[in-house]
Amino acid sequence: GDSVTQMEGPVTLSEEAFLTINCTYTATGYPSLFWYVQYPGEGLQLLLKATKADDKGSNKGFEATYRKETTSFHLEKGSVQVSDSAVYFCALSELYKLSFGAGTTVTVRA
Amino acid sequence: DTAVSQTPKYLVTQMGNDKSIKCEQNLGHDTMYWYKQDSKKFLKIMFSYNNKELIINETVPNRFSPKSPDKAHLNLHINSLELGDSAVYFCASSHQHEASSFHNEQFFGPGTRLTVL
Numbered sequence: 351g352d353s354v355t356q357m358e359g360p361v362t363l364s365e366e367a368f369l370t371i372n373c374t375y376t377a378t379g380y381p382s383l384f385w386y387v388q389y390p391g392e393g394l395q396l397l398l399k400a401t402k403a404d405d406k407g408s409n410k411g412f413e414a415t416y417r418k419e420t421t422s423f424h425l426e427k428g429s430v431q432v433s434d435s436a437v438y439f440c441a442l443s444e445l446y447k448l449s450f451g452a453g454t455t456v457t458v459r460a
Numbered sequence: 461d462t463a464v465s466q467t468p469k470y471l472v473t474q475m476g477n478d479k480s481i482k483c484e485q486n487l488g489h490d491t492m493y494w495y496k497q498d499s500k501k502f503l504k505i506m507f508s509y510n511n512k513e514l515i516i517n518e519t520v521p522n523r524f525s526p527k528s529p530d531k532a533h534l535n536l537h538i539n540s541l542e543l544g545d546s547a548v549y550f551c552a553s554s555h556q557h558e559a560s561s562f563h564n565e566q567f568f569g570p571g572t573r574l575t576v577l
Contacts, residue, residue, distance in 0.1 A: 384565070388501075393550060394568040437501055443564055446491065446508040446515045446556075453501040 352377040356440045356451025363430055363458050371425040371454045373414075373440035381442040383407075383416055383423040388437040388453075397425075397438070430458045463487050464569040466551050472575045473541060481536045481572045483551030491515075491556050492534035493566065494526060497548040506549075509534055510556060541576045548573050 357372040375383065385397040398407030403418035412427045423440060435458045440451040464485045473479055485492065494506040508516035512528040523539045538545060548571045554564040
């Protein structure tokens with residue numbers, strides 16, 4: 351079946367550093383791709399999404415581009431803040447479900 | 461207003477007991493889900509319901525029985541709880557586009573942390 355492989359963490363950064371979390375996928379069709387974020391003690395929130403090849407999703411300074419040729423959807427942010435400390439999940443949509451990557455824990459230090 | 465709500469937020473119980481988790485969404489969505497998040501944060505689909513009908517049962521033991529009394533509710537009942545059932549359970553909902561189901565953004569509840577002693 352379809353699957354997502356995500357860069358494993360944990361990742362520790364200083365404030366204002368550049369963040370990249372790699373995500374690649376395998377799919378037989380043309381799924382939509384998502385990044386969800388889970389802040390400590392909370393549920394999952396949608397961070398951004400892309401529904402077709404070459405789409406760029408963006409939100410809160412985060413960006414990811416749906417690359418069909420490399421089957422990737424890497425998450426980037428140019429300058430992280432302490433408040434960005436969370437677990438980030440890459441996910442793809444299949445029929446009536448989302449398949450998630452393993453999650454990447456990001457800690458940003460002041 | 462809470463979009464997807466779950467009760468209880470925490471549930472601590474003994475092995476062998478039966479317990480239920482409730483989920484409600486006020487988004488008008490027609491599809492609801494249960495996911496399990498283990499201690500390593502890995503998330504896996506358990507069930508999907510569309511218009512109150514079971515669509516996906518992802519090899520979940522039959523001790524787990526979801527029930528959807530209407531499109532806004534999807535409850536999860538667990539019989540004979542085992543230590544391995546300890547996890548965080550997330551409910552989610554989405555609207556399924558008529559033409560395709562591949563663009564569904566899912567909205568998640570806050571989770572229920574189940575601890576089996």
